[in-house]
Amino acid sequence: VRIGNHRTAGFVYTHRVWDVAAFLGIEPERCVKPWMYLPDEAIHKARILLEGTRRPVLFSIIGGSKKNKRWPEESWIRLLREMISAGWSAVLAGHGEEEKKMGARIVDMVGSANVMNLVGDLEILETSAVASLCDAVLGGDTGLLHIANSVGVPSVGLFGPTLPEQVGLAGLDKCFISSCKEAGCQRWNCPKKECLGLIDPKRVSKALLCLVSMRADT
Template sequence: MSILFITSTRIGDAILSTGILAWLHEQYPEDGITIACGGPASKVFGEVPNLEALHIIKKQPNHGHWWKLWRAMAPRKWRVVVDLRRSAMPWLLLAGKRYSVPKDRTGRHRVELNASMFGLPSLAPKIWTAPQHRETAEKLLAGAKNPIALAVGANWAGKTWPANRFAALADRIRQMQAFGPETEIVLVGGADEREAGATLLENQGAGPDRGRVIDAFGLDILSTCEVLKKCRLMVANDSAMMHLAAASGIPTIGLFGPTKDQHYRPWGENGFVVRTPDSADTLMARLRSDPASVTHLMDGISVEDVAAQVEELEARGLLAAR
């Protein structure tokens, strides 16, 4: 029999849901898996074990996308249907077991909320890759010294720490004894985020003893995961790249302002948060009263705040060279 897994359109939420897939594969190792998700999220799932099909959900008027999904999935009986979008689909299909993610009434992290469907405390995200993704990462980072990853973009301007502060942070990290001036900065994110990294890219040739700035913008998700595994640290806005880094297992510092870190902090023992002094609710109230403030919602985080967190992780022995 087979499993139907219905998940998000957004890449970050899709990454957070991968722990469910790992658990399902462990419970039903012989079953094929069909994944229904949005187009952007589909890039996360290309190497999932026993993947039978990826069904791309494209939003249509009058809920037409759900009817299209039902028509595609109704002809067969499923061992398990898991739905993270709280649709009626699990109850419209023949299935042995049905699970639907509950509404959040507790303030839990999304990983914990997802796992609660099965009566479990959490299911850590897991990203599957293939040899070609590892080869891509090895070529990109060949000879790299002390690579540090930065994700300067996000899917909303309000979540974006100023690019010049990322550049200043890179300089601070290179001044730390544990790293040094030859430390190389790896910029990750979508191709459309390259402009946000322009300040760092323009400075890559400043000084003969200065480490490179490596442009990994636009790299596919699974190759980016392999790139991140080779980095000593990630500093990121609240974004898909932040969740990908945390899932890769490297120390990840997430920068939070108008979004709630209790829901979306980088998951795992190597996930850390630096947030604005103002809460997410306070910042969103400010935005409603002054929409033009959207580009300043992250200003409460200073370079010193983030550098201090990096130094703390180094003091705790968490930033060992890879």
């Protein structure tokens, strides 16, 4: 039995998610946001990792499966400098050697002890647990953003070649979409190099500060 859902490759599954939900008596329209269970061991390790970290903490998902789904390093550097100046800390998340090197460069350029590079250092449940203990999440269209969005933390998405509604992320607290006229094109080899780079870090930092401030007031 293979259960899942995909716009173009649905043939790989024997049952659709929605059919299984209907069989179980679950009404998908009532599920406003996904939810993820985290084991106590993962939460415990995450607490140790974040012990002594200055609050608030931004869970920063710096990577993406495709190069043009990643926010440029320069944008991350500008954003993190803004957040650090505002009294925040940041945890960098991702996977793979390329993203780990990217994280190291970002930490080096930001030049602050309040940025922690955890890219590639944790298992998926541990990474998810760290996200759950942060105050906000920021990232592009990637699996980690889906996971972080399911642990109850305010989440902000950065989109260019894909749109939130195309990838099941329309329920994020805030979405920034590239001003490129072809946003949502899903062209992974697009010759245009701007795309996500058109999203202004200053606008993103303001949105994050506002989002967490509003949550604190509720």
